[in-house]
Amino acid sequence: MPQTLTVALGARAYPIQIGTGLLSNPDLYRPHLQGAQVMIVTNETVAPLYLDPLREALTEYRVREVILPDGEQYKTLEVWNWIFDALLAERFARDCTLIALGGGVIGDMAGFAAASYQRGAAFIQVPTTLLAQVDSSVGGKTGINHPSGKNMIGAFYQPRAVIADTTTLETLPQRELSAGLAEVLKYGFIRDAAFLDWLESHMAELLGRDADALAYAIRRSCEIKAEIVAADELETGERALLNFGHTFGHAIETGAGYGNWLHGEAVGAGMCLAADLSARLGWLTESELERVRRLVASAGLPCAAPNELSAERLIDLMAVDKKVLNGQLRLVLLRQLGEAVVTAEFDPNLLCETLAAHAF
Amino acid sequence: MPQTLTVALGARAYPIQIGTGLLSNPDLYRPHLQGAQVMIVTNETVAPLYLDPLREALTEYRVREVILPDGEQYKTLEVWNWIFDALLAERFARDCTLIALGGGVIGDMAGFAAASYQRGAAFIQVPTTLLAQVDSSVGGKTGINHPSGKNMIGAFYQPRAVIADTTTLETLPQRELSAGLAEVLKYGFIRDAAFLDWLESHMAELLGRDADALAYAIRRSCEIKAEIVAADELETGERALLNFGHTFGHAIETGAGYGNWLHGEAVGAGMCLAADLSARLGWLTESELERVRRLVASAGLPCAAPNELSAERLIDLMAVDKKVLNGQLRLVLLRQLGEAVVTAEFDPNLLCETLAAHAF
Numbered sequence: 001m002p003q004t005l006t007v008a009l010g011a012r013a014y015p016i017q018i019g020t021g022l023l024s025n026p027d028l029y030r031p032h033l034q035g036a037q038v039m040i041v042t043n044e045t046v047a048p049l050y051l052d053p054l055r056e057a058l059t060e061y062r063v064r065e066v067i068l069p070d071g072e073q074y075k076t077l078e079v080w081n082w083i084f085d086a087l088l089a090e091r092f093a094r095d096c097t098l099i100a101l102g103g104g105v106i107g108d109m110a111g112f113a114a115a116s117y118q119r120g121a122a123f124i125q126v127p128t129t130l131l132a133q134v135d136s137s138v139g140g141k142t143g144i145n146h147p148s149g150k151n152m153i154g155a156f157y158q159p160r161a162v163i164a165d166t167t168t169l170e171t172l173p174q175r176e177l178s179a180g181l182a183e184v185l186k187y188g189f190i191r192d193a194a195f196l197d198w199l200e201s202h203m204a205e206l207l208g209r210d211a212d213a214l215a216y217a218i219r220r221s222c223e224i225k226a227e228i229v230a231a232d233e234l235e236t237g238e239r240a241l242l243n244f245g246h247t248f249g250h251a252i253e254t255g256a257g258y259g260n261w262l263h264g265e266a267v268g269a270g271m272c273l274a275a276d277l278s279a280r281l282g283w284l285t286e287s288e289l290e291r292v293r294r295l296v297a298s299a300g301l302p303c304a305a306p307n308e309l310s311a312e313r314l315i316d317l318m319a320v321d322k323k324v325l326n327g328q329l330r331l332v333l334l335r336q337l338g339e340a341v342v343t344a345e346f347d348p349n350l351l352c353e354t355l356a357a358h359a360f
Numbered sequence: 361m362p363q364t365l366t367v368a369l370g371a372r373a374y375p376i377q378i379g380t381g382l383l384s385n386p387d388l389y390r391p392h393l394q395g396a397q398v399m400i401v402t403n404e405t406v407a408p409l410y411l412d413p414l415r416e417a418l419t420e421y422r423v424r425e426v427i428l429p430d431g432e433q434y435k436t437l438e439v440w441n442w443i444f445d446a447l448l449a450e451r452f453a454r455d456c457t458l459i460a461l462g463g464g465v466i467g468d469m470a471g472f473a474a475a476s477y478q479r480g481a482a483f484i485q486v487p488t489t490l491l492a493q494v495d496s497s498v499g500g501k502t503g504i505n506h507p508s509g510k511n512m513i514g515a516f517y518q519p520r521a522v523i524a525d526t527t528t529l530e531t532l533p534q535r536e537l538s539a540g541l542a543e544v545l546k547y548g549f550i551r552d553a554a555f556l557d558w559l560e561s562h563m564a565e566l567l568g569r570d571a572d573a574l575a576y577a578i579r580r581s582c583e584i585k586a587e588i589v590a591a592d593e594l595e596t597g598e599r600a601l602l603n604f605g606h607t608f609g610h611a612i613e614t615g616a617g618y619g620n621w622l623h624g625e626a627v628g629a630g631m632c633l634a635a636d637l638s639a640r641l642g643w644l645t646e647s648e649l650e651r652v653r654r655l656v657a658s659a660g661l662p663c664a665a666p667n668e669l670s671a672e673r674l675i676d677l678m679a680v681d682k683k684v685l686n687g688q689l690r691l692v693l694l695r696q697l698g699e700a701v702v703t704a705e706f707d708p709n710l711l712c713e714t715l716a717a718h719a720f
Contacts, residue, residue: 084512091679155479
């Protein structure tokens with residue numbers, strides 16, 4: 001039996017199902033499908049592994065698929081348009097359903113396509129990476145990249161269901177498992193010091209793909225995310241806390257060129273930079289900062305931006321971040337471990353020091 | 361003093377201001393602008409005429425503009441992306457405001473860009489054509505075309521205000537004035553037989569750009585549209601009535617190639633086709649059908665599809681329409697003059713007869 005959480009968004013509330021072997025279970029899809037037409041959006045890596053098992057759950061429907069190239073560098077307007085080409089070639093109507101089968105890139109692109117196709121089709125997330133299961137498939141943020149910045153074009157659009165089959169993590173490359181752990185660590189850093197303790201003592205099991213440890217980490221992560229999203233769907237306040245490490249991280253991703261760093265890797269380094277600035281503000285002790293870095297490193301993640309990215313270039317890239325308000329850069333920083341704040345009240349010189357010192 | 365209507369959409373309610381000389385009045389914009397950054401989206405025809413007057417109203421803000429080519433054939437994904445290029449080149453933040461200055465194409469593209477930029481920026485409509493003032497600027501439908509169909513990619517996204525300066529109609533080409541009158545006639549056909557009588561007796565003044573006649577026609581049109589939109593924002597029911605003539609019209613527009621027929625011209629012909637089918641169903645008398653055609657023709661609009669479009673090709677194009685539900689084509693037809701219904705309950709042979717007979 002899957003574990004079920006609910007994202008409490010009133011008329012747009014939806015379940016997150018977590019468990020093994022969920023992919024092929026028709027009962028999990030049926031209540032959320034409208035019409036008879038289903039378009040599966042996936043990529044060339046995931047399709048050979050999981051397209052057939054998913055199709056088994058959908059034999060009652062007219063199912064088509066569109067297979068995109070794999071990687072953040074393809075999260076573009078041009079590739080996004082392939083989804084519309086496929087929908088229109090098959091003459092899919094407004095009452096069709098899009099299913100995202102894959103990681104965060106697939107979920108973001110398929111979700112934004114569902115939001116935009118004929119001004120709104122139904123949408124189901126079937127995340128197959130740890131990162132997508134704990135983060136990107138939950139909460140309704142969808143979008144694509146622009147050469148000048150990540151996720152600059154998109155929509156808030158909630159899925160009708162999230163089906164997280166943990167069996168799919170068995171085929172996940174180790175580097176992507178680590179990238180997913182970056183977001184898991186994030187929930188501990190911003191909200192739950194006890195979860196941080198748990199992660200510290202279970203990191204080896206997580207990296208070894210112990211099923212119970214992974215299921216607990218996913219569940220706790222989704223609980224925290226669902227709670228924050230339910231309180232602030234459109235990110236007018238509290239939800240911004242979920243961007244801990246992301247303003248630094250997006251700058252690293254963009255600066256390194258999409259596809260070179262995984263999103264989770266950039267977030268890992270970004271969290272270390274945000275913690276570094278928090279320490280310079282006197283909010284974290286040196287030993288707490290050390291603990292952040294050790295946790296990030298223990299998950300197999302980088303703790304610093306690449307050397308070739310200068311502080312000036314990073315500042316430049318951070319200035320287009322979505323958290324800029326009235327021209328002021330706002331950052332998510334740590335008041336203490338387990339408690340984050342969004343603030344523009346920091347000495348810009350300290351930020352420069354953090355960025356200049358990033359090759360620790 | 362402008363006349364003010366309100367589109368009653370709860371937290372998303374907004375005013376429509378109608379009158380002369382509104383373009384340069386800062387008081388109409390100030391309450392609806394957020395942040396300090398304003399991006400005016402306009403086209404190369406409108407910019408030389410009205411960009412400077414609009415800028416006069418915005419001297420307190422950091423104003424930039426992006427000027428698109430003029431015409432339905434440019435309502436594409438590629439040209440839409442120019443707006444993001446401009447926003448990001450100027451490092452505009454999420455709390456910026458986009459102002460659409462132009463006709464329906466500009467309003468649709470700028471509105472969808474506002475909906476999507478960083479997942480939602482503020483948006484104001486400043487329509488400069490009759491069609492945009494009576495129809496496309498009100499109600500929150502935004503989007504772009506796909507080679508396979510009109511407005512297939514888009515969002516429901518409400519503006520914060522609509523500022524309809526009737527002075528701008530003085531420079532409108534006669535062909536576009538007629539195209540706008542197609543939508544004005546539509547409101548009479550679907551909802552208000554008395555307005556139809558008024559239009560019949562005032563068509564000469566409207567074509568002669570009599571300011572009072574135009575102001576009345578715009579106001580009555582916006583009243584009807586605002587009422588229908590307030591009752592059904594996301595087009596789950598009644599709002600579909602506003603598509604009277606549009607399923608036929610979109611097929612004509614796509615079939616003729618975007619940019620060859622104006623949207624309003626295609627809607628004019630489409631309304632005649634829809635009335636023809638209504639007559640074949642026994643809902644309109646021959647003389648009522650004649651009256652529809654006469655009214656459309658009196659506004660300077662075509663009453664039939666182009667001869668080179670076969671009935672088969674039109675059927676084909678209509679099959680991708682957004683009003684297809686569960687594979688069934690639904691059409692807006694006239695029960696009587698002043699009363700429209702959405703229905704899939706018609707003999708497909710009668711539709712074929714209508715399309716085959718379209719060169720009346």
